[in-house]
Amino acid sequence: MEINRRHFCQILGSAVLLPSLTLAADDASRSAKPKFASAAKDSAGQFHLYLIGQQGEVMLDHLLPGRAHHTEVHPQLPLLACIARRPGSFIDLVDYREQRLVKRIIAGSGRHFFGHGIFSDDGRWLITTENEISSGQGRVVIRALEANYPIIADYPSDGIGPHELVQQPGSPVLIVANGGIHTHPDHGREKLNLDHMQPSLLRLNILTGKRLEQQQLPAHLHQLSIRHIDTNQQGTTVIALQYQGDKGHNLPLVAVHHPGQPIELLRAPPAVNLAMKGYCGSARFDHSGRFAAVSAPRGDLISFWDLHENRFISSIKSRDGCGLAATGNSTEFIISAGTGRCLRHNLQRGTTVRLPSTIATAWDNHLATLPL
Amino acid sequence: MNSATKPLWPILLGASLLLTAVSVVHAAPSEQQWQSLNQSLVEEHILPRYRALQHSSAELAASTTALCHQPESVQLENAQEDFQQTMDAWQEVQHIQFGPIETLMRNFSMQFWPDKKNLIGKQLNLLLQQQNPDTLNVEYLYRASIGVKGLPALERLLFTSSVHQLANNSYRCQLSQTIAAYIAINSQATLDEWNNGYSDSLSSAGSQNSYYDSHQEAAVDMMKSLIEPIEAIRDQKILRPLGGGQVRPKRSESWRSQRSLRNIQLNIASIRHLYSGTTNSVDSLLRKQGRGPQADNINALFNRIEQQLKTVQTPLVTSLYQPETVDQLRQISDALQQLDRGLSAEMLTLNIQLGFNSRDGD
Numbered sequence: 058m059e060i061n062r063r064h065f066c067q068i069l070g071s072a073v074l075l076p077s078l079t080l081a082a083d084d085a086s087r088s089a090k091p092k093f094a095s096a097a098k099d100s101a102g103q104f105h106l107y108l109i110g111q112q113g114e115v116m117l118d119h120l121l122p123g124r125a126h127h128t129e130v131h132p133q134l135p136l137l138a139c140i141a142r143r144p145g146s147f148i149d150l151v152d153y154r155e156q157r158l159v160k161r162i163i164a165g166s167g168r169h170f171f172g173h174g175i176f177s178d179d180g181r182w183l184i185t186t187e188n189e190i191s192s193g194q195g196r197v198v199i200r201a202l203e204a205n206y207p208i209i210a211d212y213p214s215d216g217i218g219p220h221e222l223v224q225q226p227g228s229p230v231l232i233v234a235n236g237g238i239h240t241h242p243d244h245g246r247e248k249l250n251l252d253h254m255q256p257s258l259l260r261l262n263i264l265t266g267k268r269l270e271q272q273q274l275p276a277h278l279h280q281l282s283i284r285h286i287d288t289n290q291q292g293t294t295v296i297a298l299q300y301q302g303d304k305g306h307n308l309p310l311v312a313v314h315h316p317g318q319p320i321e322l323l324r325a326p327p328a329v330n331l332a333m334k335g336y337c338g339s340a341r342f343d344h345s346g347r348f349a350a351v352s353a354p355r356g357d358l359i360s361f362w363d364l365h366e367n368r369f370i371s372s373i374k375s376r377d378g379c380g381l382a383a384t385g386n387s388t389e390f391i392i393s394a395g396t397g398r399c400l401r402h403n404l405q406r407g408t409t410v411r412l413p414s415t416i417a418t419a420w421d422n423h424l425a426t427l428p429l
Numbered sequence: 430m431n432s433a434t435k436p437l438w439p440i441l442l443g444a445s446l447l448l449t450a451v452s453v454v455h456a457a458p459s460e461q462q463w464q465s466l467n468q469s470l471v472e473e474h475i476l477p478r479y480r481a482l483q484h485s486s487a488e489l490a491a492s493t494t495a496l497c498h499q500p501e502s503v504q505l506e507n508a509q510e511d512f513q514q515t516m517d518a519w520q521e522v523q524h525i526q527f528g529p530i531e532t533l534m535r536n537f538s539m540q541f542w543p544d545k546k547n548l549i550g551k552q553l554n555l556l557l558q559q560q561n562p563d564t565l566n567v568e569y570l571y572r573a574s575i576g577v578k579g580l581p582a583l584e585r586l587l588f589t590s591s592v593h594q595l596a597n598n599s600y601r602c603q604l605s606q607t608i609a610a611y612i613a614i615n616s617q618a619t620l621d622e623w624n625n626g627y628s629d630s631l632s633s634a635g636s637q638n639s640y641y642d643s644h645q646e647a648a649v650d651m652m653k654s655l656i657e658p659i660e661a662i663r664d665q666k667i668l669r670p671l672g673g674g675q676v677r678p679k680r681s682e683s684w685r686s687q688r689s690l691r692n693i694q695l696n697i698a699s700i701r702h703l704y705s706g707t708t709n710s711v712d713s714l715l716r717k718q719g720r721g722p723q724a725d726n727i728n729a730l731f732n733r734i735e736q737q738l739k740t741v742q743t744p745l746v747t748s749l750y751q752p753e754t755v756d757q758l759r760q761i762s763d764a765l766q767q768l769d770r771g772l773s774a775e776m777l778t779l780n781i782q783l784g785f786n787s788r789d790g791d
């Protein structure tokens with residue numbers, strides 16, 4: 058980009074013009090606000106990290122070395138982290154203002170990532186779930202942004218196959234979804250322990266690594282993998298489940314956890330629960346922290362839940378829809394889909410609008426909205 | 430990170446250049462073409478198959494009733510023959526996994542398979558032990574476990590019972606009759622919903638009343654029905670019975686009625702019909718897109734698989750113990766994989782995205 062700009066200036070050949078150009082650009086930068094960031098796959102099969110603006114314009118296109126999963130936005134800096142999906146080993150940290158790769162973290166020897174990582178809410182740390190390949194045990198690893206991402210803590214996740222992790226806002230509590238599924242890079246993505254899997258939800262003190270609480274589902278539901286979670290200010294965690302048992306069992310696929318209590322399964326109306334096809338892909342609270350959206354990409358639907366009253370509210374259709382993020386408005390979500398389509402749904406108004414789009418791409422599992 | 434003062438226009442310029450590059454896609458079929466294809470597939474492929482299923486399952490319900498009235502070997506053979514006809518019809522439409530067959534889990538109710546934990550055996554034995562007359566009605570089956578209300582449960586009852594066990598209007602015979610009635614009701618309801626709504630939803634894609642936003646989106650469901658079953662047939666019907674090093678013949682589909690191989694033959698013939706057997710077809714669409722050689726290759730693979738299937742000795746439940754059969758099935762499995770890849774590659778030509786998160790999420 059720098060080369061382009063210099064080249065362009067040479068063509069213009071006049072320093073006098075520059076100030077006015079800069080002014081115009083400032084106007085453009087004010088009108089072009091980033092809306093969301095997400096990993097994606099293009100029609101040629103290449104993987105990208107995109108930053109998309111309010112009008113659907115591409116504000117960043119960063120080529121990834123492989124398929125990623127979750128994208129995390131830094132709370133203060135113009136920085137995105139894009140994490141390789143299982144069993145990948147890269148995290149690309151990209152400065153979207155300078156349009157450059159700041160750092161590519163490679164998983165430590167004998168480790169790989171699970172597709173999820175977060176910045177701590179003070180912005181100082183990058184925290185990931187990892188697999189210790191030799192033992193198959195899950196780890197929670199903290200890297201400091203200061204001094205080029207050294208590992209400063211490496212905690213057990215007290216389970217196998219840790220997947221998504223979130224921080225309870227304004228607290229040192231980290232919540233980790235131990236999916237329970239054992240995989241080994243030698244066997245690709247094959248699931249090695251479906252008969253014995255033991256998923257769990259872990260609450261952990263980030264500063265000490267101390268386990269605060271760990272919850273499992275009842276034994277007969279052990280094949281419901283706890284994979285995607287989100288947490289509100291009160292530490293209420295919404296859980297999106299993936300069923301690994303025989304198709305045809307119509308088990309609940311959404312659950313909620315309040316600190317100190319057992320996990321509570323939530324039921325959608327039977328027809329909706331059936332339509333979810335045993336598989337939820339993402340869960341997010343809205344801006345208020347009361348309402349949550351849960352995607353079911355195999356069922357082409359998004360369900361909405363009231364977590365004050367622990368009840369299903371409604372669902373909408375979104376073909377291959379998976380990525381979810383809250384907007385700055387309460388009861389409002391953005392949904393991204395493998396079809397390339399993005400929707401904005403307002404629960405209170407009951408409106409769904411299609412977001413403007415300027416590229417054809419398949420949006421990967423998760424997206425993140427940017428603070429305005 | 431003192432970049433806030435930098436002008437943003439290089440980014441915007443870069444973005445617009447990039448846009449031009451990315452938006453160059455294959456010349457894909459038009460909405461009109463997709464509409465024509467969908468219409469042909471509904472009228473010439475899907476509806477005739479659901480009609481056949483409705484017809485044969487109604488006959489099966491009648492012949493199991495006759496069997497209970499007159500439990501003699503002729504009646505048992507009739508019921509078995511009607512079961513075979515119904516299973517034929519089901520295997521020819523098993524690949525359609527969208528629309529009314531999904532409603533209320535009808536697809537699983539018709540056939541819960543593979544049954545890795547022997548749920549069907551356990552549930553059925555429980556019913557046969559308890560002999561509770563309250564279970565002998567269709568309303569009970571609506572609420573009953575998925576294992577006891579479909580074709581596999583009925584297969585067990587009709588193909589492992591003696592005439593003696595079915596005599597005197599026994600519980601076993603009445604349960605067979607009830608399950609057959611339930612299958613017939615399910616088949617009728619699926620056909621009715623296609624006729625009264627779902628066909629219209631497909632043909633009016635893009636309108637307010639349709640489930641689909643476009644004809645292309647509706648075609649995605651058709652293309653999934655074409656491609657996804659190929660992997661399922663390979664994995665479930667061929668590789669699972671082949672086992673890891675030791676063959677597992679009783680993992681074959683419908684082994685009790687000795688029709689495991691016939692099921693695969695019917696599946697392939699039906700998928701081939703979906704590919705090229707209708708007035709407007711995927712095959713003709715590919716040729717219009719200039720993909721004649723690729724379409725020829727797909728046809729050649731269908732030919733090869735059909736020929737290979739003809740050479741396999743039946744029934745699989747016994748012939749699987751022969752190394753020759755194992756070799757043949759491995760070759761068929763390889764050819765199915767090539768067919769899967771060949772068809773999947775052409776989806777790019779047709780600008781069809783079968784599903785990214787739904788098929789390969791995490």
